[in-house]
Amino acid sequence: MTTAHELDERYGRTGRRRLPWIIGGTLAVAVIIAFGWMTVATQMSAVDADDLGFEVVDAHSVDVQFQFTAPIGADVTCAVEALDVEFGVVGWKIVDIAGAEHHTKGVHVRIPTVAEATTGLVKTCWVA
Template sequence: MTTARELDERYGRTGRRRLPWIIAGVLTAAVVVAFGWMIVVSEMSTVTADDVGFTVTDEHSVDLRFQYTAPRGSDVTCVVQALDAEFGVVGWKIVDIPAAEAHTSAFDVTIPTVAAATTGLVKSCWVA
């Protein structure tokens, strides 16, 4: 009578087939962990900004109020814009904001314009 071990050896059902699957599983887990860590690190250094409000003071300036969220203790640089009724840029300014201990902070800035503006907004922000 043929034993189970003899049948396994005859048809190649040995423990050696598991090794490639184990290696593939470990490599897949390592890749998932690496990509997850890269996402966490990139999110930790991102800056988001939200417009709170604006006031058109005259034909040559707009006051913009916004809040930004950035890593604590990081200097932040933002580009702010003033737009006209047709969404054309009539003024812009680069604002350097010193590091703050708070995760979210508010900031006010006056944007000089070359024509009458109808709105002011934050274009983008980044860690300086």
């Protein structure tokens, strides 16, 4: 009588079936680790900006207050804009901010405008 082991050897069903699964599992784990690290690295250098308020000074300027959260010590650049009644851009300014000892920093900016603005806001910020 033949045993199961003898039949496996006769028809080539030895431990080779596990090798593709081991290789596939190793590759899947490597891909998951790589994507996880890319996500963490991206978030570590991300900048988040929030509007705090604005004040229309006159027909040709508006003050904008905002805060941003960035990595400690990172120089940050922000685009700040002033909008009119129809949400058209009537003024904008690029603001360079030196790195700080804290994650969060408040900023006050005066934007020159070509017409009277009805609002001012921070458009975006990024690590310089």
